[in-house]
Amino acid sequence: MASGIRWAAAAAGVAAAGTGLAWLWRHQDELAMRRPVNEWTFTHMSLVLPTETVARSGPVHELPDRPRPLAGFRYEFRGARRTLAELHERTHTTGFAVLHRGALVHEDYPGRFAAPERRFQLFSLSKSVTSMLIGIALDEGAIGSVTDKVVSYCPELAGSAFDGPGIEDLLHMTSGAGGIEDYEDPDAPVNRLMGAVMGRGTVLRAVRSVEPAATPGTWFNYSTLDTQVLGWVLEAATGMPLARYATERLWSRIGAEHDAFYGLSRSRPRTAVGGGTFNATVRDLARVGLVMARGGRLGEVQVVPEAWVRRSRGMDLPHLEVGALGHDFDHYGYANQWWTLGGAHRAFTGLGIHGQYLWVDPEADVVVVKTSAWPTADDVEREAETFAALSALVAHLEDTD
Template sequence: MSRFSCRLAGLAVLALALLPASLPANERVISAEASDPQTMGWMEGFPPPADKLVMQPESDFFGFPKLRWTVCHLRELLPTEVVSRGLGAPEPLDYALDEEAIDALTFTPLGREREMTWQQSLSANYTDGVLILHRGKVVYERYFGCLDEAGKHGAMSMTKSLTGLLAEILVAEGKLDDQTLVATIIPELADSGFGDATVRQVMDMTTALSFSEDYSDPTADIWTYSVAASPLPKPEGYEGPDGYFEYLQTVEASGAHGEAFGYRTVNSDVLGWIVSRVSGKEVTELLSERIWSRMGAEQDAYMTVDAKGTPFAGGGLSAGLRDLGRIGLLMLNEGTINGRRLFSGTGRGRHPGRWRPSRLCQGGVHDPAGGSYRSMWWVLHNEHGAFAARGVHGQTIYVDPSAAMVLVRFASFPAAKNAPIDPTSLPAYQAVADYLRTK
């Protein structure tokens, strides 16, 4: 396992890190405007016409362009558990809007020659919502597609970063030792590939597992995993694992843990299991108790669950845009929001100073292409010390400490992988950060 300190790695890191850049030909042709769910008329009418129905599971509800409706309506298709904000009053964000100036900012997309404005990037990215905070105040906020300020959007793999945050909180409090072997905490995993990995290796995804997450391969493990995890009744005669916990026990090792980073969602589900076993609470409940009910959230969030009620710690969260802005502020400000400290990487725990959100890039595990992943947050190793939560189809919470900037974007880009969306995203974020640093 190679660790390294902050270095200037440039914006290409994550764009290159995340696999195929190609889009199926039919997905290229429909623009953000033409694929707007309202324009498409998905689920409109009483009843919606047959060709406008988005149903689970037969209608390919997660395929583009239906995807653009589905990302705001996951609870209408799947069982879910609440992440409660509690019953108190929300604490509204402060505003210092500067939208005209930001819209006009220009940048050169990675690998291209012609400049683009920030405003142009929004439809290029199939943006559903974007919120930018500078020194704790909202400077930019826009909604498109299926989203509005009272809506919720699938966070996809950004869920992992919240699971990672919960684990770090437990580590800092001395309730979880990240050097413990997984089997010590979850004996059911002793015979699986996870058994002899440390919690830290799971947190940083340096476990060595036989698990293929190549969505383009119909025999990939990710599909067996999907069937196991589905909350819907299993197919007739199905005898495989039911639910996340049963599936995880079937994952085998492949090589030695700790030697290389490998992005596999099952690590997040194991971490969710660890967090629950150690805390005695579901991930949803702990997330509510430690974060959602204490950060002044405006909305409840929710997580999809398997048939046994286990929340999908690797990708099941849906939340409001502003509430993920609050998560970004917490990460930027070392666990503090609205003058209250919700968590801390320093002080009380057994690992003082080990994990400080704003210094993520001092830790981090080397990604083969140059990025790194620490406690389920991506570290960019750029000159700004930026780090991010990221999810398929363009989701991000992007934190730039040097610019005191938090940027949250929900999107429904046709392709899942971030590779084709990063070229018009990462340099755009950098341009906004550069602008905000001058203010």
């Protein structure tokens, strides 16, 4: 009798374990994004998804190490004056670097798995890298014009919501395709896309699943699907996978220290997610920012066309100006897959969910990189505090130069 009870208990335990493992498998992508697991996930994406390398080559562009004492720096937020250390604790910073006049004046890695050689998942900051590549392809003539229709490069999108918009519509997030980018809604277009990336259906099917929502060029609607399609346009126009074009035209020309990589979809055909799976070190991302701060030039090399950098600082389109994007984007305008800050400096930034920043102020000659592991994809309070802190930091560096 006792033996039977033990066997029954053991069987029940195995069944429970099996149920638990099945639940973990179904919810693996959700769990990977939660704290504290996400600190590991965001620094180990090569163990989560298939990848394709963006290889470095040639001499490293040295960032002169000229530490500046920032212990006395304070920023104000919600009536309190706080330090950088408090910013890092309150906004779950994992990596942080500041360039001023091309020199590395501050660097810190508060994250548990972070280090100078660690490559960080940059999420939608990837979009700004895709923009740089589109600008290069246009300058080379691989892409004819920003007015070209998407389907002239991607005929597989004929009859979809992307049959009509031009490349520029996608660059400004005004394609008119799809719904709101809501990470809490399982059926939102971005989650259909991410589901396909994790192996549930194909990426093409996810992109084709969205409906037209507005006339192209008239309505700002932030959408990772727009950038996914831009990546496909780039691949079709150049005849190269995204990672190889990024290797040859960008990473090999900025003096990167380390290889970067794109995460690829688990579903086949494998496809790079040009709007969300670029991974790079903090210092190499700072070099990307330095290129943009210097009008697309690094040393003697014009990496990105100067006119393309100017576009990325703002296009003077009323519906894309700071304050015109809606209450969810109070601090920002948008142009060319970059978030614009307006004002006299016309600074701009790449952003990614969970707190990824590439802040570029060409007038102050300041670049700030901040990688983070926020508990949720979007966080209004942490976003507002980071905005206040980085704005104050740029002003502080100017005042104390």
